[in-house]
Amino acid sequence: MEKFTSHTGVGVPLKRSNVDTDQIIPAVYLKRVTRTGFEDGLFAAWRNDPDFVLNNPVYAGGSVLVAGPDFGTGSSREHAVWALQNYGFKVVLSARFADIFRGNSGKAGLVAAQVDEKVIQALWDYLEDNPGGTITVDLEAKTVSTPDGEVQDSFDIDDYTRWRLLEGLDDIGITLGHDADIAAYESTRPSWKPVTQHA
Amino acid sequence: MGKTLAEKVWDEHVVRSNPGEPDLLYIDLHLIHEVTSPQAFDGLRLANRKVRRPDLTLATEDHNVPTLDWDKPIADPVSKTQVDTLRKNAADFGVRLHPLGDVEQGIVHVVGPQLGLTQPGMTIVCGDSHTSTHGAFGAIAFGIGTSEVEHVLATQTLMQAKPKTMAVTVNGSLPPGVTSKDLVLTLIAHTGTGGGQGYIVEYRGQAIEELSMEGRMTVCNMSIEWGAKAGLIAPDQTTFDYIEGKPEAPKGADWDAAVAHWKTLVTDDDAEFDKEIVLDASTMTPFVTWGTNPGQGVPLGATVPSPDDFDEPNDKIATEKALEYMGLEAGTPMRDIKVDTVFVGSCTNGRIEDLRLAAEIIEGHKVADGTRLLVVPGSVRVRNQAIEEGLDKIFIEAGAEWRGAGCSMCLGMNPDQLAPQERSASTSNRNFEGRQGKGGRTHLVSIPVAAATAVRGTLSSPADL
Numbered sequence: 001m002e003k004f005t006s007h008t009g010v011g012v013p014l015k016r017s018n019v020d021t022d023q024i025i026p027a028v029y030l031k032r033v034t035r036t037g038f039e040d041g042l043f044a045a046w047r048n049d050p051d052f053v054l055n056n057p058v059y060a061g062g063s064v065l066v067a068g069p070d071f072g073t074g075s076s077r078e079h080a081v082w083a084l085q086n087y088g089f090k091v092v093l094s095a096r097f098a099d100i101f102r103g104n105s106g107k108a109g110l111v112a113a114q115v116d117e118k119v120i121q122a123l124w125d126y127l128e129d130n131p132g133g134t135i136t137v138d139l140e141a142k143t144v145s146t147p148d149g150e151v152q153d154s155f156d157i158d159d160y161t162r163w164r165l166l167e168g169l170d171d172i173g174i175t176l177g178h179d180a181d182i183a184a185y186e187s188t189r190p191s192w193k194p195v196t197q198h199a
Numbered sequence: 200m201g202k203t204l205a206e207k208v209w210d211e212h213v214v215r216s217n218p219g220e221p222d223l224l225y226i227d228l229h230l231i232h233e234v235t236s237p238q239a240f241d242g243l244r245l246a247n248r249k250v251r252r253p254d255l256t257l258a259t260e261d262h263n264v265p266t267l268d269w270d271k272p273i274a275d276p277v278s279k280t281q282v283d284t285l286r287k288n289a290a291d292f293g294v295r296l297h298p299l300g301d302v303e304q305g306i307v308h309v310v311g312p313q314l315g316l317t318q319p320g321m322t323i324v325c326g327d328s329h330t331s332t333h334g335a336f337g338a339i340a341f342g343i344g345t346s347e348v349e350h351v352l353a354t355q356t357l358m359q360a361k362p363k364t365m366a367v368t369v370n371g372s373l374p375p376g377v378t379s380k381d382l383v384l385t386l387i388a389h390t391g392t393g394g395g396q397g398y399i400v401e402y403r404g405q406a407i408e409e410l411s412m413e414g415r416m417t418v419c420n421m422s423i424e425w426g427a428k429a430g431l432i433a434p435d436q437t438t439f440d441y442i443e444g445k446p447e448a449p450k451g452a453d454w455d456a457a458v459a460h461w462k463t464l465v466t467d468d469d470a471e472f473d474k475e476i477v478l479d480a481s482t483m484t485p486f487v488t489w490g491t492n493p494g495q496g497v498p499l500g501a502t503v504p505s506p507d508d509f510d511e512p513n514d515k516i517a518t519e520k521a522l523e524y525m526g527l528e529a530g531t532p533m534r535d536i537k538v539d540t541v542f543v544g545s546c547t548n549g550r551i552e553d554l555r556l557a558a559e560i561i562e563g564h565k566v567a568d569g570t571r572l573l574v575v576p577g578s579v580r581v582r583n584q585a586i587e588e589g590l591d592k593i594f595i596e597a598g599a600e601w602r603g604a605g606c607s608m609c610l611g612m613n614p615d616q617l618a619p620q621e622r623s624a625s626t627s628n629r630n631f632e633g634r635q636g637k638g639g640r641t642h643l644v645s646i647p648v649a650a651a652t653a654v655r656g657t658l659s660s661p662a663d664l
């Protein structure tokens with residue numbers, strides 16, 4: 001995983017609440033067996049609408065999504081995170097994220113930064129006045145800001161996820177380092193616990 | 200201070216705990232299906248890793264599979280690729296797989312419990328948000344993403360921050376004809392889709408204790424629809440009776456040891472929850488959704504709400520958008536809404552008890568003209584059991600389509616899909632835009648409402664027949 005310290009990119013306002021993962025990427029796009037190429041399914045239904053924000057050339061190359069509350073609810077599909085990343089998003093800002101989506105983001109290296117609802121509104125106002133404007137998300141300092149200084153606020157992300165993102169660490173590698181602990185735990189499991197295969 | 204049920208199960212599975220880090224949690228059972236696993240197995244291959252405990256892993260094919268002609272090759276090439284990929288991965292990594300055509304094939308959350316693999320006090324995960332279903336047995340069960348699937352495959356553990364705990368106490372008894380589905384839809388409308396976020400929820404109280412295992416699974420299944428990390432119910436005699444004799448249930452002395460332990464899995468009297476919600480079951484009625492998330496529901500006897508009924512601007516906009524998508528006018532009685540397709544099935548309501556109840560209501564009636572009824576058993580075993588009991592004949596005589604096992608119309612990923620603007624009454628768990636097919640309009644309903652709706656062609660309850 002690549003290290004993430006700070007990112008400055010074009011902000012994209014997504015003025016909707018409760019954006020569930022079926023909207024982020026509908027089920028019909030989940031059929032690939034690779035981790036790439038999901039950008040074509042990103043917000044597929046909404047992209048049919050010529051007025052949808054991603055169809056506005058001003059936001060081409062957008063990488064910081066500024067979304068309404070309860071982003072990423074519903075299905076656990078990690079493809080939602082990959083679709084956002086494949087499209088080019090590095091950061092999603094929202095006042096509230098669904099748990100699984102937040103977890104998936106941290107694992108895959110997408111920064112899901114939780115900010116106050118007022119900050120989202122301020123960023124939307126900023127993007128309304130400055131379409132195509134950039135937003136800076138500094139993971140080291142846990143801040144989000146606009147170049148004109150209109151918005152300058154902190155965001156929430158749990159310390160552990162932040163550390164892993166800053167270091168670009170892969171979870172499996174970390175856990176395999178604790179192999180002795182896992183083996184010790186396994187030796188204490190009751191024998192009546194079910195197994196799927198019998199010797 | 201005592202512990203809650205969730206805390207007990209959690210603490211029993213901590214491999215490693217360090218302040219400031221998530222706990223490393225041991226996973227007792229890892230369920231796998233074809234959609235969320237290919238990239239995980241790919242990751243293992245790339246890093247030259249193996250599956251640590253194939254004997255704690257089980258795979259089944261459910262999301263993509265057709266419910267007609269399941270003995271023929273899968274027609275859709277991409278679906279076929281995913282299923283073939285699962286078969287190859289299971290063979291390469293030594294994972295037990297129940298493929299299409301196998302008697303144990305079915306929806307992953309139906310298969311685990313019916314095999315007896317789902318037991319109290321376990322940690323169970325799957326790359327599927329409705330893994331919460333297994334919480335009905337007093338297990339901590341939750342959905343994970345594909346990176347986590349890979350993590351569990353490689354290490355049989357997960358890194359997880361300990362969630363907060365919440366109690367949902369449902370006092371009183373459900374009135375006759377009101378089911379656990381109505382209970383959970385009422386709860387979600389009460390809390391909103393984000394109300395459970397960050398919590399493991401324990402459902403308790405008289406109404407919960409009175410539910411069958413199937414009914415409990417329906418409630419726990421929909422925990423995720425109000426944002427909860429997991430939902431669980433303390434195991435009791437109902438739970439033990441359900442598990443006893445299942446193929447993978449403990450036997451002999453193991454059974455006694457297991458039950459002795461399971462009986463300790465209750466919330467201590469002096470334990471404290473971080474939050475508590477109390478509901479009264481005796482006032483509940485058949486409950487249906489009108490909108491595009493599971494929280495947008497009303498009693499069947501009510502009318503379609505208006506954006507003006509809400510104070511929050513976000514709710515007003517959401518309502519406006521939902522009504523437009525659903526093609527509904529505010530003020531229309533829910534009972535006047537005409538339905539094109541009724542779907543009975545899914546991991547929420549596709550078990551044998553659900554099919555029995557549907558058949559009981561439909562028997563002697565015909566499916567309304569201009570309405571179709573799809574009955575899709577959750578697993579091949581459920582299907583076989585239904586046939587043994589003659590339920591298939593009741594459905595077919597009424598004019599229903601009697602299908603093979605799978606997720607089917609619960610999600611628009613296999614051939615069973617709604618056409619644009621087609622309206623369904625569905626016993627599944629999600630009414631998101633396009634969930635059952637692009638442009639499709641979904642009303643979430645209970646089994647009795649689904650059956651009665653099929654007969655009348657408009658949203659109905661058995662009392663209307």
Ligand code: SF4
Nearest residue numbers: 329545546606609610
């Ligand atoms: S039946 Fe529906 S909710 Fe359940 S596992 Fe299948 S697709 Fe998911």
